Amino acid sequence: MTTLPSMLRRWLKDTTSIEAPEESRADCLDCTMCTAHDWTSRHRGLRFHPDTRCCTYKPDLFNHQLGAMFAAPGEVSAHGLRTVRERLHHEEVSALGLLVPTEERAGYDRLVRAGRFGRSPSHRCPHLDPQGACGIWAHRNSVCSTWFCRHERGAYGEGFWVAIRELLGAVEKTLAVASAQAVLGPGPLELQRWQGSVEDFFIACHEHARSMSWQQIAHLAPPAFHGAIHMAELAWKVLRDTDSLPDAATVQPHDLVGIREGQALVLGYSDVDPVIIPAPLYERLSSFDGRPLSQVWEEIRQVLGPSLASPDHLRTLVDFDLIR
Numbered sequence: 001m002t003t004l005p006s007m008l009r010r011w012l013k014d015t016t017s018i019e020a021p022e023e024s025r026a027d028c029l030d031c032t033m034c035t036a037h038d039w040t041s042r043h044r045g046l047r048f049h050p051d052t053r054c055c056t057y058k059p060d061l062f063n064h065q066l067g068a069m070f071a072a073p074g075e076v077s078a079h080g081l082r083t084v085r086e087r088l089h090h091e092e093v094s095a096l097g098l099l100v101p102t103e104e105r106a107g108y109d110r111l112v113r114a115g116r117f118g119r120s121p122s123h124r125c126p127h128l129d130p131q132g133a134c135g136i137w138a139h140r141n142s143v144c145s146t147w148f149c150r151h152e153r154g155a156y157g158e159g160f161w162v163a164i165r166e167l168l169g170a171v172e173k174t175l176a177v178a179s180a181q182a183v184l185g186p187g188p189l190e191l192q193r194w195q196g197s198v199e200d201f202f203i204a205c206h207e208h209a210r211s212m213s214w215q216q217i218a219h220l221a222p223p224a225f226h227g228a229i230h231m232a233e234l235a236w237k238v239l240r241d242t243d244s245l246p247d248a249a250t251v252q253p254h255d256l257v258g259i260r261e262g263q264a265l266v267l268g269y270s271d272v273d274p275v276i277i278p279a280p281l282y283e284r285l286s287s288f289d290g291r292p293l294s295q296v297w298e299e300i301r302q303v304l305g306p307s308l309a310s311p312d313h314l315r316t317l318v319d320f321d322l323i324r
């Protein structure tokens with residue numbers, strides 16, 4: 001699943017040559033972490049709570065994102081719009097939008113560290129509707145848009161999306177400041193200076209952000225922006241390269257979830273994205289001891305044959321960081 005909100009998609013297109021790839025192993029319409037029918041569903045550690053999916057997170061929503069929802073309410077669900085309005089009513093709101101206070105965000109970080117991410121109904125995102133769909137999908141932020149439980153290319157996919165998150169996160173914050181400044185005029189960025197309704201203020205911010213070209217945004221951008229673009233391009237290049245392999249490789253720390261019908265379910269780079277490889281191949285992972293990869297792979301191939309040790313299998317071992 002990959003559908004970036006239109007503003008984020010536009011910035012990515014304007015700033016880079018990147019086309020956001022599909023992550024078909026994460027099916028958000030029928031949440032993979034709640035309803036998978038493969039044998040990963042037997043393992044509780046690989047499941048999220050069906051009431052939360054990965055949405056045990058309350059998003060920051062910047063002024064231009066809020067304005068996009070109020071300008072075109074039909075693009076979000078009734079539940080999404082209602083819960084955004086509730087947050088505006090009950091939470092601290094500034095000219096930059098709805099930003100989750102540091103203390104509350106620290107609580108989220110503790111939840112992640114305790115392994116409760118995706119598993120704590122009391123931390124359910126308010127915008128997740130009762131049917132389990134995101135009520136503000138079309139205008140969700142860069143964090144929500146770039147997180148996937150599973151990646152087609154394992155660790156390379158995760159690295160790519162982290163780089164995109166950094167880039168789009170920098171863009172959405174910079175635009176929030178620029179939009180508030182443009183709408184309020186010279187002076188402090190204080191919402192109290194706006195004479196009309198809060199919703200109209202956010203709509204004005206959205207219209208300003210939408211009208212800005214990349215050249216205008218880049219002009220405002222801190223130097224870190226350009227570094228983020230470079231890193232995103234690099235991650236995109238690595239993601240598309242399915243040929244390169246390390247010269248030498250060593251087995252990496254991993255967890256064996258189970259072995260069934262000749263297949264091993266193994267966790268490498270992530271604790272929720274397991275990979276299935278032939279059990280005999282799994283049993284030979286310790287052969288990767290830093291010697292040249294081609295030599296070790298040839299030895300394994302001689303023993304297991306091409307059906308249990310194919311080029312795709314080797315690619316999987318590298319992509320999912322079982323060997324490096």
Ligand code: SF4
Binds near residue numbers: 027032034147
């Ligand atoms: S990214 Fe989230 S909603 Fe989508 S399939 Fe994974 S856990 Fe479910």
Ligand code: SF4
Binds near residue numbers: 129
């Ligand atoms: S905004 Fe949407 S995608 Fe993000 S955590 Fe909430 S329900 Fe999930």
